[in-house]
Amino acid sequence: MANSNHPGDGAPPSKIHVGPDKKAKWLPWLLLALGLLALIFGLRSCQDDNEVARTTVTTTTTPATPEPVTTPVAPAPGTAPATDTAAVLAGTSGVGSYLAGTEALPRTFVFEKLNFDSAKSDIRAEDRDELTALAAAMKQYPNSRIRIVGYADARGGAGANSTLGKDRAESVKQALVAQGVAADRLETASGGEVNPTDTNATSTGQAHNRRAELVVIQR
Numbered sequence: 001m002a003n004s005n006h007p008g009d010g011a012p013p014s015k016i017h018v019g020p021d022k023k024a025k026w027l028p029w030l031l032l033a034l035g036l037l038a039l040i041f042g043l044r045s046c047q048d049d050n051e052v053a054r055t056t057v058t059t060t061t062t063p064a065t066p067e068p069v070t071t072p073v074a075p076a077p078g079t080a081p082a083t084d085t086a087a088v089l090a091g092t093s094g095v096g097s098y099l100a101g102t103e104a105l106p107r108t109f110v111f112e113k114l115n116f117d118s119a120k121s122d123i124r125a126e127d128r129d130e131l132t133a134l135a136a137a138m139k140q141y142p143n144s145r146i147r148i149v150g151y152a153d154a155r156g157g158a159g160a161n162s163t164l165g166k167d168r169a170e171s172v173k174q175a176l177v178a179q180g181v182a183a184d185r186l187e188t189a190s191g192g193e194v195n196p197t198d199t200n201a202t203s204t205g206q207a208h209n210r211r212a213e214l215v216v217i218q219r
Contacts, residue, residue, distance in 0.1 A: 092130060092214065096137035099144050099219050106147075106217045110197075114172070116210040121150070121167035123175050131172065134214075135179030145218040147187040148172045153206035154193045165190035172212050187217070 091112030098107055114127040123131070138144055150168030152161035169188035177183050191213075198205035 092134050095134060095214075095216065096140065098216060099137060099141040105219065106215050108213055108215050110213050111211060114212055115207055116168055116212075118153075118206070118210065119156075119164070121164060121171045123171050128175065131175045132179055135176050135181050138176070138181050138185070141219060143218065144216065145185045145187070147189055147215040147217055149189045149191045149213045149215065151191040151195070151209060151211050151213070152193050153209040154196065154200035155206065158192060162190050162192040165192050168210075168212055172214075 090109065092109050093112060095109055098109075111127075111130060113130050114123070116122070117124070138146070148169040150165035150170075150172070152164045152168075154161075156164075166188065169190060173183070173186045173188050176186060193200075193209070196205075196209045197211065198208035200206055200209060
């Protein structure tokens with residue numbers, strides 16, 4: 001029971017005062033917990049970044065460049081086609097077999113024996129047998145047509161050599177016509193001194209370059 005003379009005796013205190021020493025007990029623990037949480041989140045963030053870096057791959061592909069396509073152009077009548085000696089099948093003895101086959105046109109053949117003396121376009125007597133055999137093959141395949149190309153060695157001027165090549169082609173044409181081949185089945189052209197088959201530095205090489213070739217343009 002409370003004392004009326006001393007109203008505060010025997011009654012519970014109306015206010016409780018917490019001193020600064022009690023606050024100091026839990027504040028460090030709170031700061032420590034917050035620090036641990038920050039450390040855990042930081043470690044997880046670094047781990048996620050490393051995994052993303054390992055799984056991300058950038059691939060650069062260079063597109064392939066298509067190879068250019070070259071369309072062959074047929075030479076105009078009266079001009080010599082560019083002759084690739086590696087593509088020449090055989091000598092004129094193979095013309096008959098070619099005309100009987102189905103291989104692609106045109107096809108170039110070389111005369112096996114026929115050559116010309118220096119600065120001349122006459123057909124030599126020793127070369128006429130080859131022309132006789134060629135005429136026989138053409139008469140066996142009457143739809144066939146050929147272009148005859150005459151060449152010169154590199155001595156002399158380019159203009160003179162072009163004329164000499166044309167004269168040599170015409171000589172071959174006249175020899176075939178004399179053997180019974182129709183003239184309208186034969187074209188002529190000059191190669192001049194271009195596309196040599198041998199060196200022009202020796203007399204033997206020059207003799208090989210004074211030649212004629214034929215191109216089958218129709219079978």
